[in-house]
Amino acid sequence: MCCDTLCVCPETPQTGEELYFLAAAAASARGYSVLTFEGPGQGEPLRVQRLPARPDYEVPVRAAVDYLLTRPEVDPERIALMGTSLGGYYAARAAAFESRIKTLIVHGVVFDWWTTQTTTKPALGLLAKLKSPRLVQAALDVAMRRNTGLRWAVTNAKWVHGVHDPVELVEEMRRYSLNETAALIGQPTLILHGEKDHFIPREQVDQLYATLRAPKTLRVFTEEEGAEEHCQFGNLTLLHQVLFDWLDETL
Known part of the structure; x- marks a missing residue:
């Protein structure tokens, strides 16, 4: 049946x-x-x-x-x-x-996906405006030390999406629309x-x-x-x- x-x-x-x-x-x-x-x-x-x-x-x-x-x-x-x-x-x-x-x-x-993340985690949107990958990584390291939720979100997202740095992560997340x-x-x-x-x-x-x-x-x-x-x-x-x-x- x-x-x-x-x-x-x-x-x-x-x-x-x-x-x-x-x-x-x-x-x-x-x-x-x-x-x-x-x-x-x-x-x-x-x-x-x-x-x-x-x-x-x-x-x-x-x-x-x-x-x-x-x-x-x-x-x-x-x-x-x-x-x-x-x-x-x-x-x-x-x-x-x-x-x-x-x-x-x-x-x-x-x-x-990217807009969802930058709306709920405004720090990510600010970081994405930086032109230098080194500056992005340095700023993100500081932000993640202060915010455990952000640290988990970024670490988890890099693992899930198979990328190794935040610039790659931003590019990948923008594909989900x-x-x-x-x-x-x-x-x-x-x-x-x-x-x-x-x-x-x-x-x-x-x-x-x-x-x-x-x-x-x-x-x-x-x-x-x-x-x-x-x-x-x-x-x-x-x-x-x-x-x-x-x-x-x-x-």
């Missing part, structure tokens, strides 16, 4: 197993088949195979869909794709080029955002919503609901209700 299928891609450097409580268990309970997988810059491909992240995430998603279509329980006309945090960029980018995806869930909107691809998305899209998300500015959400030409639904979770933070980790039960109620009606 064929059934609806939810394909969930991680963010970086997340593992596929982390997606179990985020979406997979709830999807199964609602009667969906679920596929979680890891691509470049995530899980085993990053840690074992040393494959850094890549902005053209339609490539690993294409392989995931190819696999899904070998499974007899998968209805090829009822496949949804979900991405969380930076995975929201990955899923949206993939949907623009993969017509076998029938619905899209962007759970945490990264419309432009939906500016030229969001309008190509043709699938009905659910956009999920927390009103107090400290990683993703609301402007990123509004930019995606304004650019999409496909049918679209925006759901902003509030503090009163206990789901206002990044990816609704304060109230996953509500997230699941909203997500799967929408999928039941749309897919």
Whole structure:
């Protein structure tokens, strides 16, 4: 018997197993088949195979869909794709080029990765204006000694993206943008955002919503609901209700 299928891609450097409580268990309970997988810059491909992240995430998603279509329980006309945090960029980018995806869930909107980072970490934007790589590195070293969050963000990003200096990192992060691809998305899209998300500015959400030409639904979770933070980790039960109620009606 064929059934609806939810394909969930991680963010970086997340593992596929982390997606179990985020979406997979709830999807199964609602009667969906679920596929979680890891691509470049995530899980085993990053840690074992040393494959850094890549902005053209339609490539690993294409392989995931190819696999899904070998499974007899998968209805090829009822496949949804979900991405969380930076995975929201990955899923949206993939949907623009993969017509076998029938619905899209962007759970945490990264419309432009570099702009997201410079908005939430203004020091990065100032550093990028320096012309000399040595000055950038020296200034960044000082800033990271004073700010552990910045130190983690830069160190983690260099590892995930497979670069060795901050100038390379800036160039790489600027490749992660939906500016030229969001309008190509043709699938009905659910956009999920927390009103107090400290990683993703609301402007990123509004930019995606304004650019999409496909049918679209925006759901902003509030503090009163206990789901206002990044990816609704304060109230996953509500997230699941909203997500799967929408999928039941749309897919």
